[in-house]
Amino acid sequence: MEIYMKKITVLKSDIRFISYAAVGGYEERRGPLGEKFDFSDPTDRFGQDTWELAESEMGKVALNTALTKMKLSHSDIDLLVAGDLQNQCVASSIGLSGFGIPFVGVYGACSTCTESLMTLSAFMESSEALKIGAALTTSHNSAAERQFRMPIEYGGQRARSAQWTSTAAGAFILGRRSGIDSPWSEKPKISAFMPGKIVDGATADGSNMGGAMAFAAAESILDYFSESEERPRDYDYIVTGDLGQVGSDILKDILREKLPGAENIHTDCGLLLYDREIQDAHSGASGCGTSASVLASHFLPLLESKKINKILFLSTGALMSPQSLLQGQNIFGIAPIIKLTSPD
């Protein structure tokens, strides 16, 4: 008998990651996880004429790679949930336009990976006819930098608290047993989710988004453990999306005070993607492709091989626009949570 709590939804259906893929660019290949990526393009261009289309193409490559691993095709997907950082989320809509798959677009800034997996799970739980679903998240450094900050040719100096938007995509195929013939018992599960709340980041500094998102991450983690009967020690890791060093330090300070012990199992995708000693990442990686590609290249393989058993995964989003910052608005954070477990 599953317990239903107010904020946390425990999935009744047995929904698993039947396939996944991580794709990146030059810096991602150079980083510590580079060899675990399924594909990387050292030019960051993915054969396209614009950075924006390069991002679309990168997403397609990630989705196709995940499908190919399980000998699936686009027509096997019953629902696709996707999002990105480009204005009006066009990286997703243009990139996925040729596939003819039922589509739901989400926007959660850098929380998109968790948000899309959570939303896809909710749709799959709502209808048994949805047997195979896909979630896709992309970000592209050169497309994001010129949209959110400066044209990259400008060479503007970045603050030490700033992060490096990753050129990365993560694609995930979720399935139910009736949908596939694969070695089901080896696949990691998504077993629960909890939507995030919009939390004031208490800053309007666009060079410190990790710091702004840390409060949302803390609130989600505290909410989760106050409702669930679990404790942090039941988990191998609590994984945040892209708080970077500045945000991770703030989060750990809060956890140390309010949920002692949780700080010891915290790790952040933004601190895993690049080697900050030799790469120009400052506070760490950011961009919604960060948590998506680190989940697909690092954490899901660890779960699938049973090297770890249970993680709480919360991509962290900074809700703002260049215009909202110019108008003096604070950055707001959001951090939806998914619970991922190894095969039984």
Next chain:
Amino acid sequence: MEIYMKKITVLKSDIRFISYAAVGGYEERRGPLGEKFDFSDPTDRFGQDTWELAESEMGKVALNTALTKMKLSHSDIDLLVAGDLQNQCVASSIGLSGFGIPFVGVYGACSTCTESLMTLSAFMESSEALKIGAALTTSHNSAAERQFRMPIEYGGQRARSAQWTSTAAGAFILGRRSGIDSPWSEKPKISAFMPGKIVDGATADGSNMGGAMAFAAAESILDYFSESEERPRDYDYIVTGDLGQVGSDILKDILREKLPGAENIHTDCGLLLYDREIQDAHSGASGCGTSASVLASHFLPLLESKKINKILFLSTGALMSPQSLLQGQNIFGIAPIIKLTSPD
């Protein structure tokens, strides 16, 4: 015994519109539905210093009005799904930041109203603990025009095929019986949904978005009736979001050929919001607030009073960005469907 089809999800739960509200600006008040709006601000400013914050505030007014009608407060809402047209959807995130409600942000351009109601329904269907949910959609003429086209002070001439972005918001409170004490039997239902596919609009003309979206609307309607055992004559109306005159004419031509009879029950929110004889709306209204406010001010009251019994409602979204158009990309359309029925 409900029948589950591949694309259409028939809700098992009895989920109803327990409250709803429409809020608009000057032009919306002047239009044929103006008196049915719950509130309108003739200044379009909603007491704010920027058009962007005016949109956020308008959304808050709509949500608060819908809650107040049923004596509900923010803390009664278990999940809020919202979206808008501003870059990075900041109208929603800034507007709703103070409420502390679990939040899922969606982006579907002008399909947001249907997309958010569909997504909220899927979440509610996935967890019985979610008893009361809210969906909110906003658009603001002055915020959208300067972001997507020209600063309004510029006074640029608009093409005859262009539409007028509405300053309008629609808020919807969905509930299950266990969540409220209200006269349940009087409330209209959401009984099924079908996500849309991304369909090439075959044009890159940003002044003809209705025409671009018509193909997605046609494909969704044809998909729906090819899968369901229903026929168009089972419905009072097939309601599209904001195709305007140009798009509606295209859609009717397609339906006349491929699903004869359907064209006779088609109507479009973009043709209902303004009086095109005396208002400067050209091809009609657009903006995601259009279908949201027309649903809340016009169609839901008709369903609640049993003047009509069943409608197929599909807000229509044009997936593009100003940059994607400058880069020569086509406009893509999407049209998710929800089925709405009168109380038993």
